[in-house]
Amino acid sequence: MIARMLDGVPGRGLAVLAGLLAVLLAAPWVANDYVLTVLIIVLYSAYTGQAWNVMMGFAGQLSLGHAIYVGLGGYAAAALYVHFGVAPWLGLVAAVAIAAACGAVIGFLAFRFGVGGVYFAILTIAFAEFARIGFDHFRWVGASSGFFLPVANYTRNDLWNLRGDPTMFYYVMLALTVAAFAICHVLLKSRIGYYWQAIREDEVAARSLGIDTFRYKMYAIVLSAGMTAVAGVFFAFYYNNLFPEQVFHISRSIEMILGPIIGGIGTLFGPLVGALLLTGLSEAMQELLTALRLDVPGAKQVFYGLCLLVVVMALPGGVWPWVAGKLGLTGPRS
């Protein structure tokens, strides 16, 4: 398994990976809680970006409503925990199942009836909006007034119930991100990954070669939905409150896809690099403005937008393919 995972990765790439992992593992010893919180946001964005990348980057299906899976996952696990005392790791199973089933329904409707491209994107937005409005009226989980998980000042970390300090959440998120990275790496090197890439490049050609495009697109959406639901569970237990307006909103879907787009769609490192760049840039902008004593609301967003504009215009394929090419790590689709 390990050999399969490392197959085709150049030595320099392995060294970079090992170095990065070592830095991330050691971070809680040197970073304060603020830096740790920012790193959690980076890892969370990288993880959700990776999950979305399975759909768009690997299988070429543009989803703009991935927030639905975050919300369903979060609400499912949180409701089981609050109402029945089910631990989040068990709730996760239900959360993944519900989100995957929802993904399957969306996928079936779209792929069976030939809804593709921007129309598929609109369909995913529509489902996320249905969910948002539906949960606004779903009293069992607080409806529009929000759903709150009980919290307390925990003296020790309780990993089983996901109650604890930022360091615990950091390691949980790091483990999830590494797992998502490994899964995607293995999938990309397997038959299913090649089929997805064939569908992404030319679906008609892929079908004429005998690939069951419906089935493999369904695999992509179900896997992506399930992975995203895991992030939803983390979100619910880390922030301890869920509002339909907050978790199902299209802005959350857009946040999710920005990382891979900036980092490089269809690449393994793209979501991580994109998340690091976006969050880092955002925090750096904040620090810069504070240092300049420019306390103007919205100024950060303006500078942030300009920086992103420059990145997108200069590197339309994403940052990672360019970085990888410069460092001689591997090909543009690594």
Place this chain on the structure above:
Amino acid sequence: MIPTTTNSSGLTRRGFAVGAGAAGLLATAAGDFARAQGGPLKVGVLLPRSGAQAGIGQDCQRGVELAPAIFKELGLPELAIMNADTETNVEVARARAEKLISDGAQLLVGAFDSGQTTAIAQVAEQKGIPFVINIAAAPQITEQGYKFVFRNFPTAAMILSDAFANQKELFEATGVAPKSVVFMHVNDTFGTSMQQGINAVLPRFSMPYQIVEQIAYDPTARDLSVEVAKAKATGAQALLLVSRLNDAILITRELVKQRWSPMAVLSMGPGWYEDQYLKTLGKLSDGPMSFVPWYDPHKRLSKQLEAALAKAYPGINMNTNHVFTFEALLVAADAYKRARSSDPKALADAIRTTNITDNVSIGPGIQFNDKGQNDKLKNAAIQNRGGKLLTIAPKEASNAKPELPMSAYDRRG
């Protein structure tokens, strides 16, 4: 026995641990010494000054800007304000709270929105830093058993209950009451939440009116002529509303265009008393009544705050955002004065025993129950009259008599 490692400099692991411990003790002692110096209390203020709630966050910020000068006059200690923008985002709110604490904030204030406030509350509780909530109505926030979280703002249930109590008081005082109302509300999170709350609470108050029709509409609608026509067609005597600013303006214009002057416009949310509403509609803005957490115009500090606002921001009426953000800082300054220390635990203990009677909001003053909630707050009924917001209920806080029925739109010259 586990051997201790020694590096080339001769420093053992045990030696390092002892040294680090000593350094930690010294750092702690230095911190205590600094606090004992009596410098300004470092207060981190978290508000959504950009993003979807930017307008409200910036309005709350005005309450922050006005505080230092008034506190000086009151003989309260100086506060060093550390502003942070939550960008109307839960993740950012949490990260900013962590940043403020790591930058030395000794007390936090914020954050207008319940979701962002909950995220900040967890950080404050974990770090043992007092957090005074300015505005956030979700009851759950003070039901978590927090020791460092305090809220000087009514919960959603308190707001609704007071709204109906104030309506009954107005109807009794004027001897005029509608027998039927149409309930129009926005269909966003706030609107649906209020709609559910109103339907749940209303039966308990045996109001003189019946809701004959409920009409939900999109807060971003550009035309509400159909909705208003539908409401008018019911023959209801009054309008009960949960709206935002733009739709409040649209509805008023439609009322005028469709020549319908209800006996009363009873608003349970924002929009109808906002400055933009008053400025846009001029004389047509007169008449609507809003039921909101408000200030007592008779209180000395209210007059002081109102004068300061008029001087700093001419043309802006004092409102909920200014009042409760100012009061959150008032709680902080008062606690710092009594605690004589910026030690977070001492501050939290002082906040717990807060008893500020010289305050701004309606009610006996600022005190917190064992959950950290000021449960003695009272809400007001206010009415737009001549571009001003007059308090018409409760009686002890009123500065004008209610105008009910409100004057017809076609008789305003």
